[in-house]
Amino acid sequence: GAGVSQSPSNKVTEKGKDVELRCDPISGHTALYWYRQRLGQGLEFLIYFQGNSAPDKSGLPSDRFSAERTGESVSTLTIQRTQQEDSAVYLCASSPGRGGPYNEQFFGPGTRLTVL
């Protein structure tokens, strides 16, 4: 079946502009995660959605970052007033659910964001 998809694959923007990044998880997956990965660095957790529970926003680096999820489907990560330090690959992942054998995270291809 189809895996996690993200769009756009690449985004170049000017400092100060807002950007929206989209993630389509695997159908039926109740959990969705957003990560940031700077060049040559590890995965930095941003936000986590699990079903209808309140999202875990503990990883968002500033109030310029926000994310929404429509039910158990598509999610949008919004970065307002982008800064050069926001340049990174933004990865989305989904997993079937909480607990049991369903913990594997399936990653999308990422969106490479470049802020000029």
Place this chain on the structure above:
Amino acid sequence: GENVEQHPSTLSVQEGDSAVIKCTYSDSASNYFPWYKQELGKRPQLIIDIRSNVGEKKDQRIAVTLNKTAKHFSLHITETQPEDSAVYFCAPRVIGGGGADGLTFGKGTHLIIQP
């Protein structure tokens, strides 16, 4: 939150030799211990995971061992091959604890297989 450390940050081994990467964590409630592999320019993919009721799990050339007392788990790759060259991440978690699950990845270990 969980403090996660991986060692070494870079590991270079001769093709055919074994490689071991260690992950230490701080939250004693962690009960799920996965390893992800990320090849250059690609997305991370789960290669092996273990739960806290098991001390070791093996899948062909890769294995994971867990020491809950010492709060560390390790990835073992035997008979290394060029396609094993990648960055490996550990991501210990508390699953089903009632609160938000911890989601901290290690900083990664760059494994280089020398021909």
